[in-house]
Amino acid sequence: MRTTLGLALARLLTPLFSPLAQNKFYPKYYPLWGGITNVNINTFWKHGDQGVPADYFRAVSTGPVAPLVFSITTVNDVLNIGVSFKPSVFSREDVDRIIAAFSNSLDTLRDRP
Numbered sequence: 001m002r003t004t005l006g007l008a009l010a011r012l013l014t015p016l017f018s019p020l021a022q023n024k025f026y027p028k029y030y031p032l033w034g035g036i037t038n039v040n041i042n043t044f045w046k047h048g049d050q051g052v053p054a055d056y057f058r059a060v061s062t063g064p065v066a067p068l069v070f071s072i073t074t075v076n077d078v079l080n081i082g083v084s085f086k087p088s089v090f091s092r093e094d095v096d097r098i099i100a101a102f103s104n105s106l107d108t109l110r111d112r113p
Contacts (some may be wrong), residue, residue, distance in 0.1 A: 004025040007065070011019065033067075034067070034069065035070070037070070037071055038072045038074075039073050040073075040074045041053070041056050041073060042074055042076070043077040054075075055069060056073055056074055056075040057073070062086045064076070068083065068090055068095065068098065069085070070082070070083055071084065083095060083099060085096070
């Protein structure tokens with residue numbers, strides 16, 4: 001609850017900060033660099049029902065607290081992973097390295113007995 005109230009208060013106060021202070025506030029007090037949002041479409045549609053999409057892609061937005069977000073969506077037997085990022089925070093090369101590390105972690109989990 002304290003974090004939610006803190007973020008709400010920060011949202012009200014940060015417009016009063018200088019641009020330099022605004023850029024330093026979130027990295028200093030909320031040092032998240034990324035987030036994950038997961039949706040299992042299978043809970044909305046039963047496998048084999050009419051009208052069930054064969055595949056499903058979705059976009060997610062980034063923000064000052066999470067400038068990089070993995071969008072993980074499950075539909076039927078397919079797992080789709082998308083990545084949104086703020087180019088003002090991450091270079092394409094940084095994001096490619098993050099994606100590679102994430103992919104390697106998934107491979108490690110898949111190969112476990």
